[in-house]
Amino acid sequence: MSMSAGRAGAGGVWQLPKPYLVFLGDVRLATLAKTGFGVRDWAGHDCVGQWRLSPDAISLELPELDPKQAAARGARALLIGVASVGGQLPQAWIDSLVAALDAGLDLISGLHSKLHDVEPLRQAALRNARTIYDERHASGDLPIATGRKRTGRRLLTVGTDCALGKKYTALALTRALRVLGVDADFRATGQTGIMISGSGIAIDAVVADFIAGAAESLSPDAAPDHWDVIEGQGALFHPAYAGVTLGLLHGSQPDALVLCHAAGRTETAHFSGFPLPSLEDAMQAYLPHARRANPAARFVAVSLNTASLADADARKLAAETEERLGLPVFDPLRFGVDAVARSLI
Amino acid sequence: MSMSAGRAGAGGVWQLPKPYLVFLGDVRLATLAKTGFGVRDWAGHDCVGQWRLSPDAISLELPELDPKQAAARGARALLIGVASVGGQLPQAWIDSLVAALDAGLDLISGLHSKLHDVEPLRQAALRNARTIYDERHASGDLPIATGRKRTGRRLLTVGTDCALGKKYTALALTRALRVLGVDADFRATGQTGIMISGSGIAIDAVVADFIAGAAESLSPDAAPDHWDVIEGQGALFHPAYAGVTLGLLHGSQPDALVLCHAAGRTETAHFSGFPLPSLEDAMQAYLPHARRANPAARFVAVSLNTASLADADARKLAAETEERLGLPVFDPLRFGVDAVARSLI
Numbered sequence A, B: 001m002s003m004s005a006g007r008a009g010a011g012g013v014w015q016l017p018k019p020y021l022v023f024l025g026d027v028r029l030a031t032l033a034k035t036g037f038g039v040r041d042w043a044g045h046d047c048v049g050q051w052r053l054s055p056d057a058i059s060l061e062l063p064e065l066d067p068k069q070a071a072a073r074g075a076r077a078l079l080i081g082v083a084s085v086g087g088q089l090p091q092a093w094i095d096s097l098v099a100a101l102d103a104g105l106d107l108i109s110g111l112h113s114k115l116h117d118v119e120p121l122r123q124a125a126l127r128n129a130r131t132i133y134d135e136r137h138a139s140g141d142l143p144i145a146t147g148r149k150r151t152g153r154r155l156l157t158v159g160t161d162c163a164l165g166k167k168y169t170a171l172a173l174t175r176a177l178r179v180l181g182v183d184a185d186f187r188a189t190g191q192t193g194i195m196i197s198g199s200g201i202a203i204d205a206v207v208a209d210f211i212a213g214a215a216e217s218l219s220p221d222a223a224p225d226h227w228d229v230i231e232g233q234g235a236l237f238h239p240a241y242a243g244v245t246l247g248l249l250h251g252s253q254p255d256a257l258v259l260c261h262a263a264g265r266t267e268t269a270h271f272s273g274f275p276l277p278s279l280e281d282a283m284q285a286y287l288p289h290a291r292r293a294n295p296a297a298r299f300v301a302v303s304l305n306t307a308s309l310a311d312a313d314a315r316k317l318a319a320e321t322e323e324r325l326g327l328p329v330f331d332p333l334r335f336g337v338d339a340v341a342r343s344l345i
Helices: A030-042 A067-072 A091-102 A119-128 A166-179 A191-197 A208-218 A242-252 A279-293 A311-325 A338-344 B030-042 B067-072 B091-102 B119-128 B166-179 B191-197 B208-218 B242-252 B279-293 B311-325 B338-344
Strands: A020-025 A047-052 A077-080 A106-109 A132-134 A153-159 A184-187 A227-230 A256-262 A298-305 B020-025 B047-052 B077-080 B106-109 B132-134 B153-159 B184-187 B227-230 B256-262 B298-305
Touching (some): A030 A047, A030 A077, A030 A191, A091 A106, A091 A119, A119 A132, A153 A242, A166 A191, A166 A227, A208 A242, A242 A279, A242 B242, A256 A279, A298 A338, B030 B077, B166 B184, B166 B227, B242 B279
Parallel strands (some): A020 A077, A153 A256, B020 B047, B020 B077, B153 B256
């Protein structure tokens, strides 16, 4: 039987077909193409090219290919690398996505609209025996957490807030560990992360009872010196998403925690009246919860997003913070993460 | 158009049709009839009768009625008051549930099986223009939490573990407040609670991103002296469900917290190796998270489930604990809750 709705597999973990043709549509705003940039930066070898519907659309500087050309070069799926303006699926995109299915590609989407419910797409997927992966939907069968201690080592990035570099930090640390010859896997918990790694669980989309269980199945038993570097979500202080954060923390049972913070941010983004804790208070809040699942849990570093600062100021702040906390402080975009990676092995 | 799949309404809050005919099937084990007993004990005026398929089935001591008789007495729905052995839907139940739909009753179910997916039931619901309320499914459209402080007053029961009296405590306090003339509502967060109150949100069944948002829509703005008494779920120390607990705590933004504990329990039920915290440590863990959403949050009492103790021992333990903590300690099943209710007004 030909499958047409992609579903997460065992334990709710997605497995996506690679390599990708990255679809950019007619989107001109770089802020709408975060997925595309993320996939290019972190899984560039999995991107055979890009497909733009307009010459003034965003470019990832990948080879320009249409679906047929991409399929001929081995692409297995069209990955939608942009958010649509306003969240609606533009008509022009539908026709293009049908063309991709007709060229033999699967579809991978993190859009709010469920592509599988769009009749022309469903028909085209059926006709071509292709699969549509709607990452925001169909999270599969998840287990209830057991709390059983698993083998192997785990690092989780946690934050003072959302959107300040938890995914980027985890990716950078995974890469640095691998360069050092360590057997390490990035474990994705959000849709861009899943597209980058080709597998993972969108932890904020699972049913509440299964948050910790999903985190457990995301990083299964492994060899004693293997590291899972797990992408954190939300923040324990976040008025909307703290439940996701706590369940992920428990289920991940990390040995090592990296606290992520954006320099200069003093309030929860989009939630005025919710000040951010100090780095010290944040670590003190996370630790007892982390130790409930793994008594050996400890903070190993602070990842400071210094995008708002000039280079000299960024280095000064990092040095001061390092001095104050007695922990390595780094900005994965600016200063190497090697020292932190080395400290883990 | 006749509706046949019951869905939660605005903000994901269920509204169930009352009064009920309580279905007990052929179940003989009282432990499988917790829903039936809960509905009888706390919403007895909403139960026109019980329907048993066998004379040796559990009895709630309600009038014995079949669906036609119940419908004639005003029943609007058949409520499944028992869990099925093994979780499967017995064939004999299906025929009986069809008979209930044919008699003009809606169906209310908290079973894991989705009744709406059982073809004979779906057909009978369509044929009779009846609704099937599958409480574990279809949680409706929920909002992301805003953290905005709402008007009115709120009490949340929290615990050291699952299954030790959080629902019972909330129901008892609501009743006691009403007896004192206080405008109070019980806010249900689990399926038995929803069946009892006729409305609510099964908070562990919502998508993780919406836990706090669901809790916010469950207890909307109210008059300044109105109390919402919210049924707690899980525990902040629970390896599987802590995320649900934290999201519910944030979204409920309680003024008053009641800590629930089962006397003598030292380990998380079904999770060996996860010892329970002391009552002091539990309160210290809950408070900072509660104050994130409501700086005025405080513990007002401890609810001690003393079912495992003789009466004299229970009273002695309550007195000692009260002395130690400087807070009222009560067992809602054993000692009145009036003093605590009075302390709130």
